[in-house]
Amino acid sequence: MLVRRNHRRDAPPPRTGNSEAEVLRGFLDYLRTSVAAKVDGAPEPSVRSAAVPSGTNLLGLLNHLTFVERAMFLGEEVGDWQATFRADAADSVADVVARYREAVERANDVLDGCPDLGAPVRPGRAPSVRWALTHLIEETGRHAGHADILRELIDGSTGR
Numbered sequence: 001m002l003v004r005r006n007h008r009r010d011a012p013p014p015r016t017g018n019s020e021a022e023v024l025r026g027f028l029d030y031l032r033t034s035v036a037a038k039v040d041g042a043p044e045p046s047v048r049s050a051a052v053p054s055g056t057n058l059l060g061l062l063n064h065l066t067f068v069e070r071a072m073f074l075g076e077e078v079g080d081w082q083a084t085f086r087a088d089a090a091d092s093v094a095d096v097v098a099r100y101r102e103a104v105e106r107a108n109d110v111l112d113g114c115p116d117l118g119a120p121v122r123p124g125r126a127p128s129v130r131w132a133l134t135h136l137i138e139e140t141g142r143h144a145g146h147a148d149i150l151r152e153l154i155d156g157s158t159g160r
Contacts, residue, residue, distance in 0.1 A: 013027070020130075021115075021117055021133075024117075024130070027137055028140065029108075031144050032140060035061070035065060035140055035147050036062065036100055038147040038148060038150075039062045039093060039096065039100075039151075040093070040094075040097045042059070042155070043154065044092075044093065046154040047093055047154065048087065049154075051150055051153045055085075056085065058147055058150045058154065059091075060085040060086050061143045061146055061147050062097065062100050063085065063086065063087040063091075064081075064084040065139070065143055066084075066096070066103045067081075068136065068140075069100070069106075070103050070106075070107075072121065072135065073106070073107035073110045073121060073132065074103070074110065111129070117129045
């Protein structure tokens with residue numbers, strides 16, 4: 001039986017500016033913060049343990065999202081997407097969280113230089129900034145929901 005040890009207050013949706021870019025980036029950053037907080041401080045070895053038949057684990061989700069950020073906004077190639085769902089055994093929780101936050105910071109630097117949402121994220125290459133932001137909101141939101149469930153199964157922590 002799980003004992004609820006940590007009940008974080010739910011954070012309301014972000015307040016953003018009125019432009020399309022401000023709304024998209026505001027919601028993406030909100031989700032990024034939420035998913036990183038779900039992993040930060042999660043106990044070893046439970047953070048690596050598969051709590052569902054698919055083998056999904058909390059640390060692997062954040063590792064995967066790091067690769068998604070790098071591929072979409074920094075142009076890094078990923079040869080095996082399935083492998084991104086596993087963190088290296090030598091990586092601590094703090095290592096994976098720090099790597100994710102660093103990828104987000106670098107991605108935001110790229111986005112800061114993209115004032116036109118219809119332009120490609122990287123010169124001469126699809127997709128558009130708008131599409132990339134929308135995809136990352138979907139991808140991060142989907143995995144944030146998975147992380148919510150996995151973290152609650154690990155130690156009873158809930159809330160965003």
